[in-house]
Amino acid sequence: MSELRYDGRVAVVTGAGHGLGRQHALELAARGAKVVVNDLGGDRTGAGASAGPAQQVVEEIKKNGGEAVANPDNVATPEGAQAIIQTALDTFGKVDIVVNNAGILRDKSFKNMSVEEFDSVIAVHLRGSFLVSSAAWATLREQGYGRIVNTSSPAGLFGNFGQANYATAKMGLVGFTKTLAHEGAKYNIKANAIAPVAWTRMTEDLLPADFADKLGVDQVTPLVAFLAHESNADSGEVYTVGGGRIAKIFVAEGPGYGQKETLTVEAVRDNWAAINADSPLTVFKNVGEQMGPLIQQLTS
Ligand code: NAI
Known part of the structure; x- marks a missing residue:
């Protein structure tokens, strides 16, 4: 079977300075894509900022013979999202692939969760995915081609203690993905979501340490890359992925009950x-x- 290549494609990967995003950027670049490596460079909670992480990944890509440019903007602001897409347009002349991956954690039991903890997590994951996709949308429509991969989470799909903010954002991304799939269908824009599990700074104290080396980020990226490839014909779907296993997650309805008389x-x-x-x-x-x-x- 032939190798999947991305020559001539321009990819934007948000939050690509560390963890999963970094691996997505490296893989797409290794297979010929020109990549915008976006990362705000803060810590796991979103505090701080540094241009360093994105720049380091760009240097790594270039050292391997690939093409990439760094962008240190914040996905959660309209100006930041616009600047991320503009970096692709200015440097490489277009954008074909958007991987919305940037994320932070502000876990707290619901009883103790502040409005700020709720809003900041929604802002990066949900608003950020909306803003970056929105900034790219006109270009994707005009060129009649686009691949969007959003990053949901099993915590959002199934619920998780201490993550009311995060789960809300991640389930929101499912509705967002399905709607983009409908609105993009006519323009050959495919939008899908992943619900990954991988050993990163975000999860290193949450996942069982025994599995650290089995839950590498490289076990997630192949699905992201496939969904971002022109040969992927599916849209509006959600897949869980990690440790060598991939499964589709369905939003499904039971047979239900109905009666003709007014319900009591x-x-x-x-x-x-x-x-x-x-x-x-x-x-x-x-x-x-x-x-x-x-x-x-x-x-x-
Ligand atoms: P990570 O902390 O290693 O990477 C997240 C990256 O996003 C960081 O480099 C960070 O600087 C960047 N970022 C944060 N806020 C940003 C902003 N406002 N603008 C631009 N960049 C920003 O974490 P990891 O694990 O690689 O997470 C990547 C994505 O995968 C996140 O959306 C996360 O919620 C999701 N995820 C990860 C899971 C896992 O098991 N690692 C499980 C489920 C979902």
Whole structure:
């Protein structure tokens, strides 16, 4: 089988100074893409800033014979996001691939979570992905080509103690991804999301140490690179990935319960088992399809 290449493609990877983003940038560059390595360079909580991490990754890419440019802007501000995409346009003349990866952690039990802890995490993960994608969108539409990969998390999809802020942002990215997939379809813009697990500074005190060497960032990047490749035809999907395993995560609906008479509290109680039934599950492609069973009930 032929090697997947990205020659002639321009990729923007946010938060690429460390961890997963760094690996995505290295891999895309090694396979021929020109890469904007964005990173604000703060610590795990988002405190501080430094141009160093992004610059170091660029030097590494260049040393390996690749092409890259550093950008130290903040994904969470409109000006920062605009500047990140402008760096791609000014340096390489276009943008084809956007990997929204930048992230911070401000874990706290819900009882103790401050508005600032909630807002700052939403700002980087959710608002940042919106702003950077938005800054690239007109170009992607005009050229009739784009690949967007958003970074969700199992914590967002399934919930996790101490991460009400993070989980909200990460589940938000699922709806964001599915909507971009619909709006981008006509322009050959594919948007997908990953829910990774990898050993990075973000997770080194959260994951079991025994698995450190098995949960390398290099076990996540191949999926990101595939989703960012022109041969990927799928859009609006979410995949969990890490440690050599990949699986698709579905938003699905059960068979449900319906009645012609006006619903009462007692009818809900009496049909609770049917309402909660989880087989068969249906995965709807859009909200119109999801209305199907209801329309059928209303018209039968
Ligand atoms: P990391 O801390 O090594 O990398 C995150 C990078 O984002 C850092 O280099 C940081 O400087 C940068 N960043 C933070 N705020 C930024 C901003 N406002 N603008 C630009 N850059 C900014 O963490 P890791 O693990 O590589 O995380 C990457 C992504 O993967 C994050 O979105 C994270 O939530 C997600 N993720 C990671 C998991 C894991 O197991 N490592 C699990 C699930 C999701």
